[in-house]
Amino acid sequence: MKDNFHLSMTWLHTWTGLVVGWVLFFIFVTGTAGYFYMEIDRWMRPEQPLQSKPVAADFAVAMAEKHLQSRAPDADSWTINIPGARETPYLNVSWRNPPKPGEEPPQGRGGGGRFGGPSDILDTQTGEVQPSKPRETGGGLLLYRMHWALHYMPYVAAAWIVGICTMFMFVAIITGVIIIYKKIFKEFFTFRKGKGARSWMDMHTVISVTSLPFFIMITFSGLLFYLYTYMPLAPKILFGDEGVQRERRFFGDQGKRDGNAVPLFSLVEALKLGEQEFGKNQVRNINVQFPGDSAATITITPRYDRYLNEYPQLKLNGTTGEVLDNPARKVSAVEKTNNVILALHEGVFANTLVRWLYFLAGVLGCAMIATGLVLWTVKRRPKAMKNGKFSFGHNLVERLNIGTVAGLPGAVAIYFLANRLIPVDIVGRREWEVHAMFIGWLLLLIYPAFRSIKRGWIEVFWVSSALYLALPLVNLFTTERHLGVSLVYGDWVLAGIDLTFFALAGTFAYIAIKIKRHPSAVTKAVKVKNTTDDSTLATNEVLSS
Amino acid sequence: MNNLIIIASFAWAITGFLSLSLTIERHYHDVYGKTAVALNKRYLNALHGLGWSTLLMSFVSAVIYKGWFVGPVAWMGVLAVTAFGLMLLLTYKPSWVIKTTAFALIIAASCMLIVLIR
Numbered sequence: 335m336k337d338n339f340h341l342s343m344t345w346l347h348t349w350t351g352l353v354v355g356w357v358l359f360f361i362f363v364t365g366t367a368g369y370f371y372m373e374i375d376r377w378m379r380p381e382q383p384l385q386s387k388p389v390a391a392d393f394a395v396a397m398a399e400k401h402l403q404s405r406a407p408d409a410d411s412w413t414i415n416i417p418g419a420r421e422t423p424y425l426n427v428s429w430r431n432p433p434k435p436g437e438e439p440p441q442g443r444g445g446g447g448r449f450g451g452p453s454d455i456l457d458t459q460t461g462e463v464q465p466s467k468p469r470e471t472g473g474g475l476l477l478y479r480m481h482w483a484l485h486y487m488p489y490v491a492a493a494w495i496v497g498i499c500t501m502f503m504f505v506a507i508i509t510g511v512i513i514i515y516k517k518i519f520k521e522f523f524t525f526r527k528g529k530g531a532r533s534w535m536d537m538h539t540v541i542s543v544t545s546l547p548f549f550i551m552i553t554f555s556g557l558l559f560y561l562y563t564y565m566p567l568a569p570k571i572l573f574g575d576e577g578v579q580r581e582r583r584f585f586g587d588q589g590k591r592d593g594n595a596v597p598l599f600s601l602v603e604a605l606k607l608g609e610q611e612f613g614k615n616q617v618r619n620i621n622v623q624f625p626g627d628s629a630a631t632i633t634i635t636p637r638y639d640r641y642l643n644e645y646p647q648l649k650l651n652g653t654t655g656e657v658l659d660n661p662a663r664k665v666s667a668v669e670k671t672n673n674v675i676l677a678l679h680e681g682v683f684a685n686t687l688v689r690w691l692y693f694l695a696g697v698l699g700c701a702m703i704a705t706g707l708v709l710w711t712v713k714r715r716p717k718a719m720k721n722g723k724f725s726f727g728h729n730l731v732e733r734l735n736i737g738t739v740a741g742l743p744g745a746v747a748i749y750f751l752a753n754r755l756i757p758v759d760i761v762g763r764r765e766w767e768v769h770a771m772f773i774g775w776l777l778l779l780i781y782p783a784f785r786s787i788k789r790g791w792i793e794v795f796w797v798s799s800a801l802y803l804a805l806p807l808v809n810l811f812t813t814e815r816h817l818g819v820s821l822v823y824g825d826w827v828l829a830g831i832d833l834t835f836f837a838l839a840g841t842f843a844y845i846a847i848k849i850k851r852h853p854s855a856v857t858k859a860v861k862v863k864n865t866t867d868d869s870t871l872a873t874n875e876v877l878s879s
Numbered sequence: 880m881n882n883l884i885i886i887a888s889f890a891w892a893i894t895g896f897l898s899l900s901l902t903i904e905r906h907y908h909d910v911y912g913k914t915a916v917a918l919n920k921r922y923l924n925a926l927h928g929l930g931w932s933t934l935l936m937s938f939v940s941a942v943i944y945k946g947w948f949v950g951p952v953a954w955m956g957v958l959a960v961t962a963f964g965l966m967l968l969l970t971y972k973p974s975w976v977i978k979t980t981a982f983a984l985i986i987a988a989s990c991m992l993i994v995l996i997r
Contacts, residue, residue: 544962691956
């Protein structure tokens with residue numbers, strides 16, 4: 335009975351992992367890149383200026399206020415982003431003009447910028463507007479979006495596919511823990527190298543165990559994002575059909591103009607009140623609703639790198655500076671719980687170091703899935719060898735593994751390359767970047783079918799390596815945002831991305847060389863004759879044929 | 880200051896994991912050779928004590944680094960990355976294990992000390 339239980343858990347683990355493994359790998363690769371989507375966004379818009387030089391917050395706000403007063407005195411809403419936080423690399427001001435007659439007022443209280451409205455990036459020294467008309471691109475955000483919305487399909491369909499895969503992953507994690515729980519501590523660091531399937535198994539286990547808290551957290555919280563898609567009746571019963579209500583609860587009511595012109599409360603003074611509340615240099619942005627009107631309000635948002643369960647804001651009366659009650663920001667225990675789980679998934683609070691830890695944990699997640707997929711084939715090769723041929727299914731898994739594990743990272747590199755190489759003025763440029771990525775991936779999936787397994791792995795890894803190596807070089811010749819500029823200026827976000835490309839190129843090249851040096855037919859053929867029972871050696875012979 | 884305390888967190892984790900790894904027979908023999916005499920109970924207990932208490936110190940450092948909310952999350956990341964790296968060390972360079980443990984202990988203690996004195 336006990337053995338039976340263990341066996342059925344192993345069976346469940348193997349097959350739940352395999353059937354969704356490739357989709358999960360895609361989700362993990364795009365999701366891991368997503369931890370840096372804002373940074374990638376900047377890399378993919380090389381027309382934008384370099385990071386703003388550090389500037390005193392009050393100086394920046396005074397400059398921004400002056401600019402907005404002259405540029406958009408009649409706007410309904412102003413937003414000032416104070417540079418220094420991850421989300422605010424520039425001194426960026428945006429505004430929203432009043433809706434034209436007959437036009438629906440937009441949801442939310444945001445200014446322009448993100449919401450497609452007008453915005454300017456100001457020089458932090460002179461206050462002058464910096465040129466920043468970016469090329470048309472999906473940027474890092476689109477890549478990140480594929481992590482939950484895939485691409486080329488309706489949002490809800492993707493939500494279901496991703497959700498089902500995530501559920502499978504959750505099953506795989508739970509069964510995986512059941513399989514190895516006895517050895518978790520005893521074999522915590524165990525990696526026996528050079529032992530064929532044994533080594534793959536060890537590596538798969540070590541990665542899974544050392545990052546287990548991350549994997550459980552990320553899978554479980556991932557499911558919660560789609561709560562309302564999977565259980566659509568709940569919000570309908572609770573909130574009625576109007577989705578607007580939720581929006582309104584989140585953003586707060588926009589209110590209305592009174593129509594009496596009253597000078598705006600000094601934004602520098604408002605900043606001071608914000609810093610009293612949140613700490614020196616902790617204010618990230620200031621939003622003004624109806625500047626110059628007697629109904630004006632000022633909302634001050636801090637940096638979120640210390641908050642997990644709530645997102646505090648300070649709301650002021652826009653003419654007197656009096657602190658207002660902000661009911662939209664009072665959160666219940668349920669909402670706090672929800673906030674914590676979602677914040678853990680997205681790492682909204684993560685500073686540079688914690689963000690890198692998230693990224694590395696994500697890379698380990700990719701490696702866990704990859705080793706699991708490879709393990710499936712390595713375990714089954716000996717038997718297939720004995721039968722003299724690989725079944726169609728086995729061959730298919732081998733090829734899909736190559737095209738996905740080695741090929742998908744290459745396809746992502748093609749997405750970045752397309753961003754640099756597709757002419758800026760072409761129509762549908764944004765979509766073509768994505769097409770390039772998926773066409774590239776398709777080719778890398780098909781190519782291994784015509785190669786032996788070993789050659790396939792080596793060559794596709796070399797292709798990926800070459801593509802990543804090409805990125806910083808192409809960047810050098812096509813933009814003014816290459817390493818020579820970013821390093822000298824000290825823009826570590828842009829430089830970091832180029833350097834990461836080099837690191838990835840090196841990693842893939844290293845793997846390719848490792849596979850190539852793996853004991854091959856030439857050295858092992860003789861031994862195989864003597865030790866025909868040693869299946870791994872025989873496997874090597876076929877693999878390198 | 881803030882950077883020192885997260886370095887301490889990493890270094891405590893390295894000390895802790897490596898001490899604990901020495902209580903496992905496989906790694907003990909990798910480090911001291913196949914013929915080494917097995918550790919007696921007292922040494923084992925001491926290593927366990929050192930290992931778990933330094934892991935606790937790593938947690939404390941992470942909490943000092945970013946507070947009660949974000950600190951534990953950062954700590955999980957520190958543990959995951961450290962454990963993976965040490966797995967490679969134990970496999971490919973077992974002869975460095977003692978040196979690394981001692982070095983990490985010194986770094987951890989001095990970082991902690993500097994932060995506390997200031």
